[in-house]
Amino acid sequence: MRIGIVAPSRGLTRDIADRALALAARDFPEASLVIHPQCFLQDGHFAGPDTARGAAFVEMANDPSIDALWFARGGYGANRLLDAVMPQLGPAAGAKTYLGYSDGGFLLAALYQARVGRPVHGPMVADIAREGGDAAAARALEFLLRGNRAAVPVAPATAPTIALNLTILATLIGTRWLPDLTGHMLMIEDVAEPMYRIDRMLFQLAAAPALRGLAGICLGRIADVVANEPPWGDEIDQMIARCCTLLGVPYLGRCDIGHDADNKIVPFG
Numbered sequence: 001m002r003i004g005i006v007a008p009s010r011g012l013t014r015d016i017a018d019r020a021l022a023l024a025a026r027d028f029p030e031a032s033l034v035i036h037p038q039c040f041l042q043d044g045h046f047a048g049p050d051t052a053r054g055a056a057f058v059e060m061a062n063d064p065s066i067d068a069l070w071f072a073r074g075g076y077g078a079n080r081l082l083d084a085v086m087p088q089l090g091p092a093a094g095a096k097t098y099l100g101y102s103d104g105g106f107l108l109a110a111l112y113q114a115r116v117g118r119p120v121h122g123p124m125v126a127d128i129a130r131e132g133g134d135a136a137a138a139r140a141l142e143f144l145l146r147g148n149r150a151a152v153p154v155a156p157a158t159a160p161t162i163a164l165n166l167t168i169l170a171t172l173i174g175t176r177w178l179p180d181l182t183g184h185m186l187m188i189e190d191v192a193e194p195m196y197r198i199d200r201m202l203f204q205l206a207a208a209p210a211l212r213g214l215a216g217i218c219l220g221r222i223a224d225v226v227a228n229e230p231p232w233g234d235e236i237d238q239m240i241a242r243c244c245t246l247l248g249v250p251y252l253g254r255c256d257i258g259h260d261a262d263n264k265i266v267p268f269g
Contacts, residue, residue, distance in 0.1 A: 001067045003069075003144055004034045004068070005039060005071075007036075007056070008103075009071075009073065009076055009078050009104070010073050010077065013040075014040065017039070017125070020137060021035075024141060028142075030145060033070075034066065036056045046075075047072070047077075061093040061096060067096065070099050071107075073125065073127075074100070078103045079106040085107075094115075097144060103168065108268065113176075122139070122263065131261060135261060136263060160268075160269045166188045170205065174210075182214075185218060187255045188220060189221050191258070192224045192226060195228055195232040195239075206242075216249055219236065219240045219253070220254070220256070221260065222258075223258055223259055223260060
């Protein structure tokens with residue numbers, strides 16, 4: 001199996017790429033990791049300019065010899081590619097699995113909205129650098145190669161699922177890239193935000209007509225919260241429950257996703 005690696009947002013360092021290649025060679029010899037040279041570019045914050053990042057994604061998505069695309073890392077920048085990238089995707093792009101999360105959620109959501117391929121929330125290549133990161137990378141490769149995934153708790157068996165970073169989801173609301181989520185169980189997570197910003201984004205979710213048909217919302221990990229002064233009073237579960245009440249959908253409790261090495265696999269749909 002040939003797994004293409006692209007960087008729609010920020011790039012890879014050579015040492016992280018080498019770690020991923022070594023793990024795949026050792027534990028998944030049937031996998032061939034094809035790292036696009038674009039992953040090592042740098043243009044300020046980004047892994048190369050928008051044109052280079054978009055061209056690399058389209059090249060690998062449309063390459064029939066590539067079986068899946070694995071996102072290198074998050075950061076910021078994938079949203080800037082959507083207008084240019086999505087119209088260029090051909091038949092080969094529809095046969096692939098696309099694996100990532102965080103900022104990559106922009107592409108996953110747009111692919112799901114357009115019914116192109118199989119978008120999947122799960123660990124990215126750069127997660128191998130986290131504590132316990134070998135297990136995260138192995139989880140991703142195990143899924144791509146064999147279709148296995150760790151169970152995600154509190155997932156109603158009859159509901160299709162979608163998992164997105166809360167910031168990405170809030171940004172997608174009102175755009176043409178937000179999929180129809182009617183009947184879906186939505187899983188959300190976030191990282192490095194103060195609680196008032198989380199609350200502000202939940203206000204946006206609660207007021208979004210496009211989300212009123214959800215089967216329910218599950219909460220992943222809200223990690224590395226930026227301290228508030230004075231201390232924030234509400235607990236995160238209270239905030240999510242209030243959002244769900246205003247939205248008129250069930251709060252389904254916790255789920256095992258987040259910006260960490262324990263982040264689980266969630267296929268869309």
